[in-house]
Each structure stands twice: as structure tokens, then as C-alpha cells.
Amino acid sequence: MLWHAGNAEEEAVFLRPLVDGLAKLGYVEGKNVIYEHRFPAEQPERFKAMAAELAQLNLDVIITSASAAAYAAKAATKTTPIVFIIVADPVGGGLVNSFSRPGGNITGYAVVDVSPKRLQLFKETFPNLSRVALLINPDNRSTAQRFFDQVVAAASPLDLTVQPIEVLGPRDFERALSLIPRDKKTGVITVFDPMFFNERRQIAQVAMAYGLPVMAPADVYVKAGALMSYGPNLVDLFRRAATSVDKILKGEQPGNLPVELPIKYDFVINLATAKTIQMDIPATLLARADEVIE
Structure with missing residues (x-):
């Protein structure tokens, strides 16, 4: 293996x-x-x-x-x-x-690719969302470009702009996430990438410290502290x-x-994280979630 x-x-x-x-x-x-x-x-x-x-x-x-x-x-x-x-x-x-x-x-x-569904759920959760910051691993350039193109295509019908954020290794998350506006109108998107998987707890912790909501690609990220996932x-x-x-x-x-x-x-929501970053999750979204972590 x-x-x-x-x-x-x-x-x-x-x-x-x-x-x-x-x-x-x-x-x-x-x-x-x-x-x-x-x-x-x-x-x-x-x-x-x-x-x-x-x-x-x-x-x-x-x-x-x-x-x-x-x-x-x-x-x-x-x-x-x-x-x-x-x-x-x-x-x-x-x-x-x-x-x-x-x-x-x-x-x-x-x-x-399920970017359209992920962004739709993100927008439903935060109607004021106008920008998504997409974390990118430049070491996987071809894969990163494909994910970027998919997210941009999915964001356009929702009137969302996409801000690419390069993460230059496992020790760079704090710097990278510090570049993201903390204006309650910006959310963070993570995609399938081995480094992001390995550092999912760090991503969640830094994002919470900055008050940033994270939409992740799978439930294991939410169990590590990300706000929500669909995938x-x-x-x-x-x-x-x-x-x-x-x-x-x-x-x-x-x-x-x-x-x-x-x-x-699965659509998974971490209510404990929502409380930490002081963001309310609509009851309609909680009812649709496959799992809610409290």
C-alpha cells in the first residue's frame, strides 16, 4: 500500500x-x-x-x-x-x-467535481457571501489549476469571486490564511489535496482563530474542526x-x-465551530445535513 x-x-x-x-x-x-x-x-x-x-x-x-x-x-x-x-x-x-x-x-x-453543489450550500448558509478564497498547493500545479477552473466556473452563476491563495508547505497556513479578508463576506474553500488532508486540523484551527468559515471536500475535515463539508x-x-x-x-x-x-x-456541519466563529447556521441547512457535530 x-x-x-x-x-x-x-x-x-x-x-x-x-x-x-x-x-x-x-x-x-x-x-x-x-x-x-x-x-x-x-x-x-x-x-x-x-x-x-x-x-x-x-x-x-x-x-x-x-x-x-x-x-x-x-x-x-x-x-x-x-x-x-x-x-x-x-x-x-x-x-x-x-x-x-x-x-x-x-x-x-x-x-x-461537486463544486457547484458545495458553493450552493456555502451561499445558502451565508447569503452575504461574495468571495471565496481557494487554497491551492502549488506543488500540485496541474491538479490545482483544474480545481481552480472548476471552482471559478461554479462560482460565476452565484456571483461569487474566487481568490486563489497559495499555501507554500505545511508551515505556511497561518501566513496564507492571514491574506483572506475577515469581513463576514468571504469563505474558505479547500479541495482534495494530500497536504490539506494531512494538515486538516491546522487549517481548521487557523481558520477559527481568524473567524473564517471553511467549506471542505469531505467529512474528515469537519471532524477535525472545519465548519462544513460536502463531498x-x-x-x-x-x-x-x-x-x-x-x-x-x-x-x-x-x-x-x-x-x-x-x-x-455527505453534507456535514460542525456547530461547535460555528459557535466559535460566531456564525449562525440556518435551521433549514441543519435539517438537510447528513451529520451535525455539536
């Missing part, structure tokens, strides 16, 4: 459901399956080196978490089956040939990935297994 964070503890929120999903299908660690975990800690050279290392181990399958790991694994081997999880636009990025027939030695679980249930994706791994281990070719998309989408 090629992850993106620095250790198993940082990946626990996804590692556990994946391993549990495999266990329910009969794959018990230490009994009939051995897991080789690699944690690149977001360092590009480590992704490449660790993918190459896994490719040399004669594994039955390589599972990857997020885009950087998936592309590193594909570059490292053309024979070992690969199952990727959480990759945006795998066709446009050249990871697979198509969703229906990915081809080669790879398949997986993609995420799709795919990522834990469910990792749990479902066990099914594809099982099929491959039983002889199916990954290139013949369609790339799958999220089934569950």
Missing part, C-alpha cells in the same frame, strides 16, 4: 476501513495476507522511490491513496495490478484509458476498494474492471 502521509497514525482514518473491508472478505493480516505499507510523507522523491521499491517486491496488488501515489505506482510497474483510491480525472490525467475499460494493470476509485464519503470509498482487490486476487484483470465513483455524498 502506497499512502501519502508520513505514518500509519496519520492514515488511520482510511487505513482501518480498507483493512477491515479486506478482513470481511477473508483476508486476515498475519494469516493469509501480508501488508507492505509505505508512507512518503508528501515528498515527491519518496513517492517515486517507494513505488519502485514496491514494484520490486513481487506483490499481488498495489493499493494507492490519492493522485501522487497512483501516478508514481503506474510509472513504476506495468505488470503488478494497481488499485487507486481518490484520484480526480484519471482519464484526463492519463492514468486510465476510460472509466469503463481502464486498460493495462490499473483500476480504482475516482472522485468527481464523497471517503471512508466508504476505501471500504469498497477491498472488493476490487478481492476480484484481482481471484484472477480478474484490473484493466477490465471499470473505474468506480462515489456512491455516498
Whole structure:
């Protein structure tokens, strides 16, 4: 398994459901399956080196978490089956040939753009919202540009302007968020990015200190303190990935297994955070939320 964070503890929120999903299908660690975990800690050279290392181990399958790991694994081997999880636009990025027939030695679980719905919910929550500050990781330039274009397209019909905010590494969030106006008319948007996932608690803490509402891409950010999220249930994706791994281990070719998309989408609100930043959440939005954290 090629992850993106620095250790198993940082990946626990996804590692556990994946391993549990495999266990329910009969794959018990230490009994009939051995897991080789690699944690690149977001360092590009480590992704490449660790993918190459896994490719040399004669594994039955390589599972990857997020885009950087998936592309590193594909570059490292053309024979070992690969199952990727959480990759945006795998066709446009050249990871697979198509969703229906990915081809080669790879398949997986993609995420799709839901920016229109996320911004709609953000605007409904804060009718005075006129600007969204989009956090961008310049180390993932191509992905960041795609997310920026998607958010700009979704913002236009809502009369929202988009302010890109580059975050130059894990220690740069305080500086980056200090650039965002604290005028009760500006909200923060975070997108799928491994660094933002790893630093989700820091993002939430700094945003709360500045009184900024954050709309995140998944519930794990809200459980770390972000104000709200709308997006795919990522834990469910990792749990479902066990099914594809099982099929491959039983002889199916990954290139013949369609790339799958999220089934569950969740709208989650953190009321404790709303109180901290002194923002009221309309009762109609609370009633529509899949989960409210108090």
C-alpha cells in the first residue's frame, strides 16, 4: 500500500476501513495476507522511490491513496495490478484509458467535481457571501489549476469571486490564511489535496482563530474542526476498494474492471465551530445535513 502521509497514525482514518473491508472478505493480516505499507510523507522523491521499491517486491496488488501515489505506482510497474483510491480525472490525467475499460494493470476509485453543489450550500448558509478564497498547493500545479477552473466556473452563476491563495508547505497556513479578508463576506474553500488532508486540523484551527468559515471536500475535515463539508464519503470509498482487490486476487484483470465513483455524498456541519466563529447556521441547512457535530 502506497499512502501519502508520513505514518500509519496519520492514515488511520482510511487505513482501518480498507483493512477491515479486506478482513470481511477473508483476508486476515498475519494469516493469509501480508501488508507492505509505505508512507512518503508528501515528498515527491519518496513517492517515486517507494513505488519502485514496491514494484520490486513481487506483490499481488498495489493499493494507492490519492493522485501522487497512483501516478508514481503506474510509472513504476506495468505488470503488478494497481488499485487507486481518490484520484480526480484519471482519464484526463492519463492514468486510465476510460472509466469503463481502464486498460493495462490499473483500476480504482475516482472522485468527481461537486463544486457547484458545495458553493450552493456555502451561499445558502451565508447569503452575504461574495468571495471565496481557494487554497491551492502549488506543488500540485496541474491538479490545482483544474480545481481552480472548476471552482471559478461554479462560482460565476452565484456571483461569487474566487481568490486563489497559495499555501507554500505545511508551515505556511497561518501566513496564507492571514491574506483572506475577515469581513463576514468571504469563505474558505479547500479541495482534495494530500497536504490539506494531512494538515486538516491546522487549517481548521487557523481558520477559527481568524473567524473564517471553511467549506471542505469531505467529512474528515469537519471532524477535525472545519465548519462544513460536502463531498464523497471517503471512508466508504476505501471500504469498497477491498472488493476490487478481492476480484484481482481471484484472477480478474484490473484493466477490465471499470473505474468506480462515489456512491455516498455527505453534507456535514460542525456547530461547535460555528459557535466559535460566531456564525449562525440556518435551521433549514441543519435539517438537510447528513451529520451535525455539536
